[in-house]
Amino acid sequence: MNRDPCRSALGRDRHARVAPGGAPAATLFGKGSLEGIALWMLWLIACAALALSAPAAATDPSFLLTATARDFPTYFPTQLGNGYVATLSAPRGTEDNLSYMAAFMDYAEGDVSRPAAIPGWSGIDYSTGTSSSGHFWLNQVALDPAVFGDYRQVLDLHDGTLTTRYRYDDHGRATRIEVVSLVSQASPHLAATQLSITPEFDGEVELSFPLALWAPHQPRFDLARLTGEQMQEAVAANNLKLEPIPPATPDRAPLWYHGDTHVLDAHGDAKGLTLSLDGRAEQGLSMAEAVAVALPEGLAPSGARVYRSPWRLSLELKARVRKGHTYTFGKFVALSREGWGGDASADLALVRQARANGFARLRADHVAAWHDLWRSDIRIEGDPESQRMVHSDLYYLLSNVTPGTAWPSGACGLTPGYAGHVFWDNDTWVFPALLLLHPERARSLVDFRSRTLPAAEARARERGLRGAMYPWESDPQHGTEQTPHPAYVLGEREIHVTADVAIAQWQYWLASGDKGWLRDHGWPVIHAVADFWASRATWVPERKRYEIPHVTSVDEDYNDVPNDTFTNVSARKALQLAARAAAVLGEKADPRWAEVADKLFVPFDARAGHHLDFDPSVPHDIDSWGGSSLPMLVLPSLDLPMEPGVRRRDYDYALAPITQSHRDPNSMGLAPLAIYAATLGDAAGANAWFQRNLHAGVMQPPFNVRTETPNNNTGYFITAAGGLLQTIEYGFTGLRLQPGGLVAAYPPVLPPTWHAFTLTHVALRGAYYDITVSRDRNGRVALTRRPAEDRP
The missing domain is CATH 1.10.286 (GTP Cyclohydrolase I; Chain A, domain 1)
Structure with a gap:
């Protein structure tokens, strides 16, 4: 609508x-x-x-997420971002917060790569002046509802803004405060914070507009070298624990610390109210930031100065204020990094222009850009709670991926979660969720694999294999392997990622129909991946079949098994897709691709009539977080063809170890179960698994930040957000991307409490559609598609 x-x-x-x-x-x-x-x-x-x-x-209420003073003890920060830059939030709206840029990494000696925290730009501090009790700054005052009265912080997902309001009482000197912050979707190098104060007194106040120069993180561990036991010892020796600290610290925070940015040159101009700096990530790329401050019209500060210390570069000013008058200050920020933008002088020119244009102009352009993104939406009728969750997940995805680049998605977006590394999550979880609604962002994720193909080819050569072997944990800038040494076995054996990469490339071709892209980007990747599998599979003469030994299963507790079913099925599909891609482009397919694909063993219990998780020689007896990897076989991009009876038996077989597990439910694993139930036509079962995403404790209040599990606090887990969205886009619709287009592979299902849902502005081969699943008067569920109401 x-x-x-x-x-x-x-x-x-x-x-x-x-x-x-x-x-x-x-x-x-x-x-x-x-x-x-x-x-x-x-x-x-x-x-x-x-x-x-x-x-x-x-604004629809499903786009509004609100924090009140009741959330102070358990406040889980939200994120403001545009895919290029992101920052976390804090309750006052004025704090210095950690911020990151896309693929801007620290490469310390002996460590894995990790996101370098750039100088914090979000903060504005405020003091009501000297009182009989001393000199207090807003950002140092304890969060107390008696001090922060009438508190309300609203994340507007539709507008991409965070607005914070409260009455700040500093020992009898009260001030009404409003803060509005944004990271621009319209001008990706720009961000801004606007602070409005309405003092309930006459007097002099002080304000500080800083860039926070974070101290190098300590301790640092040689995660590229330490064994698992040594890592545990090092953590304990530093009096740290691998467990979450509420409300928002993940269990692996001692290992997922941010990397460092070194400030090389910094300047401030008190008269021009500007700051600027040039920096460089540890052994990494250069970067720059600049700030321009806008004063309230007619306000003449009694003093303005530049302050510099090892930890802070700021503009400090004093001004006389009158009771009941509102004074609005703007802090405009420009950010850039090597390969994306210029240096400090270029950023300074950007913020001066932004200040001249004004905050209202910047905000209006930003809001318009977000509204344009929301043309592509999932709109649910009859379930406001599910609608709010869907909008939250879409918001976090769009805040962490870029259009028209070759930058990927980390499992936890632009945060240090999983050290900012790129897993199969990029290709199998986030990419398909974006493909129909935001193909320009989805393309960036697959183009990352094309850009880093040389690094994957080098990995294969080092191991005596042909083609390309993609890392389990890729560096987002260079595409090199970055799996910490304690988990090195995953980097060597969880090789299904290489098949996942090729399958995503083919999915983009199916959705776009862009033959030029397929020739220049997709085909080289698909070809190299097929060569890898043809050389990695082993011919077993006595069984007259190909097998793939020494593999880590998707269920990672099984880290050295032969013939992992998900891996073998994915490898077979990658080999088959290579032959299809060759036919599309008129290229010659290697005959060995078809030979290996046709004779590759896929474990199956013929007596019970269902697939096995891996080779029958391996006992399936661990109480693991996954329970069973068989639900992954119906992930929309893979979608293993099988008879309906086998599909039903696979599902029943997989449920036993999953439902009986004592491990925390992983939000990543809930989506395949919902999709699986949908392929069986089981609307109630699909809805039950879908609702677990609402009620399993993985959506953290007050801003619906998704965590990996209810208890590990691994937040901004956009992997599972992508899975949730795929549940609706492909699971409930029954649609799949095939050579014939977006086809109805399964009958649609509709959760019992939903009246209908619509995918709006779906992109497919240059055309746009609205796709609706609804229930008629007789209770029959049907899918309809029509040209999009809101076309480009």
Whole structure:
């Protein structure tokens, strides 16, 4: 549904002059008539007035997430980001928060690569001045509802803004405070915070506009060298524990610390109210930041100075304020890194221009960009709670991926979670969720694999194999293997990632139909992956079949098994896709691809009539977090063909170890179960697994931050967010990408409490559709598709 009646009436081409009903304005009002022109102008004025008032009034409640003072003890920060830059939040709205840039990594000697924390730019500090009790700064005052009265912080997912309001009482000197923060979707190098203060006193106040220069993280561990036992000893020796500290510290925080950015040069101009710096990540890329501060109109600070210490570069100022008057300050920030933007002088020019344009302009452009993204949405009728979860997951995905680049998605987005490394999550979990709704962002994820193909080919050569062997944990900049040494076995054996990469490439081709892309980007990857599997599989003469030994299963507790079913099925599909890609492009397929694919062993219990998780010689007896990897066989991009009876028996066989496990439910594993039930036509079962994502404790309040499990606090886990969205996009719709397009592979299902749902503005081979699943009066569920109401 188009929420902007003026846009709907005036037409979808923002440059066209079209009147209500699609008729040209001159035709509707009388060609060339003064009356017509006057009416046209009145129409434009009315629409402009509506547009100015629309954001607050038209925002669907499912886009609004709110924190109150009750959340202080358990506050789990949200994220503001545009895929290039992201920062965390904090309760006051004025704190210095950790911030990261895409693929900007620290490469310390002996360590794995990790996201380098850039100088914190979000903070603005405030003091009401000297009182009889001493000098207090807002950001150092303990969070107490008696001090922070009428507290409310709202994350607007639709607008991409965070707004914080409260009455700050500093020993009898009270100030009404409002803070609005954003990371621009329209101008990716820019971010901004606007602070409005309304003092309830006359007097002098102080403000500080800093860049926080984080001290190098201590302790640092040689994770590229330490064994698992040595790592445990080192953690204990530093009086640390591998367990979560509430509310938001993950269990592996002692190992997932941020990397370092060294400030090389820094400047401040007190008269021009600007700051700028150049820096470099540890043995990594260069970067830059700049700040420009905007003062309230008519306010003349009594003093402004630049302050510099090893930990802080800031503009400090004092000003006299009057009771009941509102004073609004703006802090404009520009950020860049090597290969994306310029240096400090270029960033300084950007923030000066942004300040000249004003915060309202920056915010309006940013909000318009977010609204444009939300044209592609999943809209649910009849279940507000599920709708809010879906919007939350989409928001976090869009905040952590970029359009038109070759930068990937880390498992926890632009945070230090999993050290910012790139897993199969990028290709199998996040990519398919974006592909139909935001193909320009999805392409960045598969283009990362094309860009880093040389690194994958080098890995294969080092092991005496052909083709390309993609890392289990890839560095997002260089594509090199970065698995910590204690887990090195995963880097060597959890090789299904290489097949996952090729399958994603093919999925992009199916969705885009872009033959030029397939030739230049997808085909080289798919070809190299097929060569890898043809050389990695082993011919076993006595069984007359190919096998793949020494593999880590998707269920990683089984870290050295032969013939992992998910791995072998994925490898077979990658080999088959290579032959198909060759046929599309008129290239010659290696005949060995078909030979290995046709004779590759897939474990199956013929007597019971279902697949096994791995070779029958391996006991399936560990109480593992996964329980069974068989549900992964129906992931939409893989979707192993099988008879309905086998599919049913596989599901029943897999449920026993999953439901009987004593391990915390992993939010990553819930989506395949919901999708699996949907392929069986089991709407109630699909909905039950879907609802576990709501009620399993993996959505952390107040901002619906998804964690890996209920108890490990591994947040911003966009892997599982992608899985949840795939549940609806492919599971409930029954749709799959095939050579014939987006086809109905299974009947659609609709959760019992939902009236309907619609995928809006779905992109497929240059066309756009709205796809709806609904229930008629007789209770029959049907899928319909039609040209999108809101086209580009």
